[in-house]
Amino acid sequence: MKRVLALFIAAIMLLSLAACGNDPKATDPQGSPSQGETQQAATEAPKEYKEEVIFGADVKMETLDPQEKSDGGHGMIFLMTHEPLVYYNENERIFVNKLAERYEISSDSKTYTFYLRKGVKFHDGSELTADDVIFTFERGLNNATSSSSVKELFKKMESWKKIDDYTVSFTLTLPNGNFLIGMSNFGSFGILSKSACEKDEAKGASIGTGPWKHKEFVAGDYLLLERFEEYWGEKPVTKYFRSRYIPEGAARLMALENGEIDICSKVAVEDTADVEANPKLDQFVYYGALTYLFFNFDHAPFDDVNFRMAVLWALDLDEINAGVMGGGARIATARVAPYEFGYFDDFASTGRDGYGKQNVQKAKEYLAKSKYAGQDIKFDIAVNNAERELIGQLIQAQLKTVLGVTVTVTKYDTAGFTAVQKERGWDGLIASIGYTAEGDDIRRSYGTGAGQNKMNYSNPEVDELFDKALIEQDKAKSQEYYKQIQCILYDDCPTVPMFFAGNSLAYTKKLSGVEWVDRGYSLYAYVKVEK
């Protein structure tokens, strides 16, 4: 009996000891972690990241000179290797000081003064000074191989001057409160090293101040960037970034699925469902460029606004989207992109119908009003790739059915496509334009004589409104001007805005550190991939 009692008491005591033990997740009344929690934190290993991140590119790098190219494929690299004075963060719609520590804009929005950061090193070890900034402006304007978008920007500067070694100012021909948005886009306006460019005319422009520098470049194959250890700001965690050109889309996606690459650019529409279903992958869908059907105003029947309107309302963009883009495109409801300053598409509030949807009755009404009504109308549409050829063929079928118009589609290669535009030997044309977030950017498509005004469209009222919107310091009034421009463009119908391609980019779920931008110029400077 005594033995049983002793055993019973011992068991009770043991149970009591167990009940009184610390809960590893509990904290003490003062709020600091318990001993168990500290031990748990101490044993949690810090994340390890891969030394090299590989990007599978659909576009090959042709140049390391930021002033030569301004497309997305080159822009993403230039945004890593070069830096502008000020960068416009499109997601948060704020300006971030980069090479300029601070800046001032004169009250008339014409003169900008930049105070440069001191001690900023270029990749060749030389220090950034005002001379490099002035050199960059001069080279951008005068260099024969600078892209026209770079030249157009620097042409807007009436003059520039060096105030001291770390202070630079420029004066614009016209006041423009949004000029800095244009200056920070595409990566084309990164500051170059004067000494590097003078030493090596061919390769000097590849030297920048960004967190990444060039290590190896095999033209048309791959580009290898290395972390710049003397970067003035926060250094990336990743040591190497490789952009590998993989032209075949299916092979590129398979390389991502295999883990051979970490990011796959331009995923085909038919493959996006597979990416979504893959638990190891994620994707980012961005707007990309706006695809238009352009009309050549110098050629009949597009010299008649009623015929142009007839074509606009006759097109079934949903059918084209489903048939060619697999339903993945975003139908355009305005002639600008939603991320752009001055975006307006509420045409119903102005007594106009919103476009983007086919309206056969309206199309026939416009055709009846056209001076070409009753005639045997024929025209050609020029395209430069297989996708646009398919779009052209669907347009051909739709216009035959709705308007009885005969359309032919002619496919050119890239050089031939540019040549036919230069010679104005086209009637209709399918092409895309990528816009910046700066409201004035659409002037290059619709301003008289502008660089991408393929149609030869000219409306002095629109030109005047562009100037007013640019000068206007009050954002709300400036928006109003852009709204008026959109309404005039609606009535003049110089183009048919069709869709944003809905480009998709896939990546491993272990990836982080990328700043995804709707327009497509995402920032990869701090990309990292967990091991």
Place this chain on the structure above:
Amino acid sequence: MYRYVFKRLLLMIPVILGVSLMIYCIMDLAPGDIIDIKAGDNIMTEEQEAAMRAHYGLDQPILIRYLLYMNNLLHGDLGTSYTYNEPVMKLYLQRLPHTIKLALASVFVSFILSIPLGIIAAVKHGSLIDNSAMILALLGLSIPNFWLGLMLIILFSNKWGIFPSGGDEAGIKSLILPAITIGTGLMAALTRTTRSSMLDVIRKDYLRTARAKGALERRVIFRHALKNAMIPILTILGTQLTGILGGSVLTETVFSWPGVGRLVVDSINGRDVPTATGLLIMKTIVMSFIVLIVDLLYAVVDPRVKARYSKGGKKKKNEPFG
């Protein structure tokens, strides 16, 4: 023999001249030029266009440009790429090792598949084996190589993870799938040529004599028959090798293989005249050398050919050949 070789080398010069002139003229006739490529969707001002034309030397007449190009070529300079702003020779030499590797591997695959298949088909002429070999060869010819390449990637790379899906960074593993892709395509012609050439030889009297003398069948086929059947096989092999050394664009695209072929096509589409001209001239030179080597190998295989070369290529009247 040396006179023959020297004569052949001299004949390369007019070939190179002809090729370079043809390329220059064709590229000039094609709509658009590098300025249009650089302009892209933007319309340049006259001033911008004039500055760019002067930069690339396109403000000169085509004859002047061609003569300047040929002058540089005589000094071993293939010019500077309009697209990449790099010396064309540098671009070529960067890619040449990859192209050579792929060419040799593909021909090897084709050789080890086709020769045994062709011999078996000839020896078992008219049998099920012969018909099966021909169907297999025909399959190799019929299947589009870009499709085959993608299927191989799906199976061996994506599904089983044995080989990489592309590039040339994993040594011999990177080479296997593209070599099989090209090799199976080449297989058809080589198999059929081996078969018909062997059939031609296999019934000859000297083989009957060899068998009658007690030679093993293996010795009869490989020592006597195959050696005499080699000339057409060498011709096909040489043609295949020159074709691949010029670049296999589709395979290079599917496997993102950094070879010469893709660069040639890109330079033509991109109106990069120095690159296109330079690469095609190099291709012409390589092809000429390979054809010369094949012709010299004829002499190794067939002593009658060697004798003809030694006589400076002249054949005596009524001297039988073949």
